[in-house]
Amino acid sequence: MSSSPQARTAPTPPERWTPTHGEPYRPVPYRPERMPAAESLARAAELRARMDGRRTVRQFAPDPVPEQVVRDAIGCAATAPSGAHQQPWTFVLVKDPEVRRRIRAAAEAEEQRSYEGRLGEEWLAALRPLGTDEVKPHLTDAPHLIVVFQQRHWLGPDGTKRKHYYVDESVGIAVGMLLSALHLSGLAALVHTPSPMRFLQEVLGRPANEKAFAVIPVGYPAPDCQVPDLVRKSLDQVLVEV
Ligand code: IYR
Secondary structure (H helix, E strand, O other), X not given: OOOOHHHHHOOOOOOOOXXXXXXXXXXXXXXXXXXXXXXXXXXXXXXXXXXXXXOEOOOEOOOOOOHHHHHHHHHHHOOOOOHHHOOOEEEEEOOOHHHHHHHHHHHHHHHHHHHHHXXXXXXXXXHHHHOOOOOOOHHHHOOEEEEEEXXXXXXXXXXXXXXXXXXXXXXXXHHHHHHHHHHHOOOEXXXXXXXXXHHHHHXXXXXXXXXXXXEEEEEOEOOOOOOOOOOOOOHHHHOOOO
């Protein structure tokens, strides 16, 4: 990239992405090189083993993480398929320590009400084996914090609204891809879902069409990090072949 003053002040090109609103997309050739079967098999097995090594982490090391790794992981998430290609997501990378303190205080206040009974006995019993509680140090201590918002509808600059479709599915897929990208890039993460999450929209000043979906602290596991001794279902238990 040129570093001449002219290049630095050049106007940003117009955004290539705009909602088409009824206009058909132009078909373009898609001819990815076909991977030989042997290579596919080797890569799939390796990927499966690497993904099986992913664990949700609740204790993070304070060590810094290269921010570009997180940006690239968010870029990977944003390649997710979405309903009508509406890409109904916003990823907020929260850097300001004061904003993170406010998020933690508000999340812990909500979580306290949840753990003190709002979740109900059945839900609390389901959580008990994990040992989670209302104290959420990772919200301020992990080196990065990503808050994912779903755009319930499209909001034009003039206030025009257009409905978005399959928003939960689309954003869920994107978050799955984000977690995979972070893990495969060597980082640990946690999907935290304080409920209700309205405070996030207020603290982060997001527009009315956006609704918080998850809060994701990211970093390296702390040297003394422990995770529960979970056993995943086997492939036989999750796969039905008809
Ligand atoms: N959102 C709460 C409670 C919680 C709920 C589920 I389902 C979990 O798998 C873990 C926690 C929290 O983040 O503590």
